[in-house]
Amino acid sequence: TIHALYERGLHLENKPFPIGVRIEHTQEFINQAMLGDFKDDPRLIPARYTLTTMTSNKKGVYTFCMCPGGYVIPSEAQEGQLVINGMSYASRSGENANSALLVQINEDDYGTELFAGEKYIEGLEKKAYRMTSDYKAPVQLAKDYLQGKVSQELEGVKPTYSLGYEFVDLNTLFSKAVNQSLHEALLDFEKKVPGFVTSGAILSAIESRSNPSLRLVRAKENRMSSIYGLYPCGEGSGYAGGIVSSAIDGIKSAYALMDHFGKENA
Ligand SMILES: Cc1cc2nc3c(=O)[nH]c(=O)nc-3n(C[C@H](O)[C@H](O)[C@H](O)COP(=O)(O)OP(=O)(O)OC[C@H]3O[C@@H](n4cnc5c(N)ncnc54)[C@H](O)[C@@H]3O)c2cc1C
Incomplete structure (x- = not known):
């Protein structure tokens, strides 16, 4: 949790x-x-x-x-x-x-x-x-x-x-x-x-549940949280509201994740 x-x-x-x-x-x-x-x-x-x-x-x-x-x-x-x-x-x-x-x-x-x-x-x-x-x-x-x-x-x-x-x-x-x-x-x-x-x-x-009361803080430059490898995205993490903005936020974080781990593995 x-x-x-x-x-x-x-x-x-x-x-x-x-x-x-x-x-x-x-x-x-x-x-x-x-x-x-x-x-x-x-x-x-x-x-x-x-x-x-x-x-x-x-x-x-x-x-x-x-x-x-x-x-x-x-x-x-x-x-x-x-x-x-x-x-x-x-x-x-x-x-x-x-x-x-x-x-x-x-x-x-x-x-x-x-x-x-x-x-x-x-x-x-x-x-x-x-x-x-x-x-x-x-x-x-x-x-x-x-x-x-x-x-x-x-x-x-x-x-x-x-x-x-x-x-x-x-x-x-x-x-x-x-x-x-x-x-x-x-x-x-x-x-x-x-x-x-x-x-x-x-x-x-x-x-009372249309949007959460907390935001999981993430770095501006790579969208990663303070826990290495954890990428908060979408509604529950406090960065979006509704289907479309959650989906777009998720796509951006997926690209950031691939960017980071792709470079690391190279
Ligand atoms: C009744 C209702 C009506 C709504 N109507 C609208 C509407 O008309 N228009 C609109 O824009 N928005 C609507 N929303 C809001 C919309 O559903 C959310 O904004 C959107 O689904 C958020 O997307 P998300 O990907 O951030 O989270 P979610 O869609 O909640 O996806 C999170 C996923 O993570 C999974 N998960 C959770 N915990 C774990 C775990 N430990 N391990 C693995 N998987 C896990 C869940 O099963 C879920 O599939 C409605 C919401 C509700 C409840």
């Missing part, structure tokens, strides 16, 4: 990372909002969106991994911790659209000690787990999240999360700064896409 490698001399550093929620709408609403009169045009695929904003407390908030016709899915790897993510099947024919809604977190939020970000995430995932029973998703209508009240009933958007859900107040999960950022972002996105909050949109928590 990363801890064992750290004990053996691997250099690590904290890095900013995002946490947040999944937001779900009906795909019909997203098609209407994005495509307008063309929403039923058979030549068009289910619509997507990307939204970003900078909040007054200087936090970037953005949508990520938008899944048209998709599902919110359980993604935990540890017992007693709750993690969600999103996906679409190739047909993208599900009733709902979902997207991560993420806030940038940095050392101001979790402290400067090494592994503090990891502990911060673990704490939130345990808290999210305790908010419901049996790995059900903690869910709240977006409009109720803005008002700090536990939702009483769904308003047209049914959660797709397969293990069930319970209504909670997500304001009690996140810190003041994260709540402020998510609130401001939702209000901004409602202005940009009318109905983004008020169309019955639901939030599920917690989206």
Whole structure:
């Protein structure tokens, strides 16, 4: 594990990372909002969106991994911790659209000690787990999240999360700064896409694994870590986010490795 490698001399550093929620709408609403009169045009695929904003407390908030016709899915790897993510099947024919809604977190939020970000995430995932029973998703209508009240009933958007859900107040999960950022972002996105909050949109928590809290330090000149022969690359090592940037980073490191060991053997 990363801890064992750290004990053996691997250099690590904290890095900013995002946490947040999944937001779900009906795909019909997203098609209407994005495509307008063309929403039923058979030549068009289910619509997507990307939204970003900078909040007054200087936090970037953005949508990520938008899944048209998709599902919110359980993604935990540890017992007693709750993690969600999103996906679409190739047909993208599900009733709902979902997207991560993420806030940038940095050392101001979790402290400067090494592994503090990891502990911060673990704490939130345990808290999210305790908010419901049996790995059900903690869910709240977006409009109720803005008002700090536990939702009483769904308003047209049914959660797709397969293990069930319970209504909670997500304001009690996140810190003041994260709540402020998510609130401001939702209000901004409602202005940009009318109905983004008020169309019955639901939030599920917690989206905490879209990018890691640590970076495995590597040398600029040859991309090698402080452990000889170990080449950190891709998402888990903190150098990429998503399929394409991870693949490109991996290819570059593979070339660096061949370059180094090729020369050494010659
Ligand atoms: C549900 C879900 C939906 C996503 N949707 C999108 C999307 O729509 N678009 C997008 O860009 N990104 C998406 N992502 C993120 C994307 O999957 C990652 O960014 C990407 O896979 C990272 O690539 P990687 O090569 O760095 O790591 P990985 O793809 O995780 O590859 C790491 C590999 O290492 C192997 N491995 C681990 N430990 C060991 C070991 N000890 N020995 C040998 N092998 C080991 C693993 O089995 C794995 O094959 C999604 C992720 C999830 C979980």
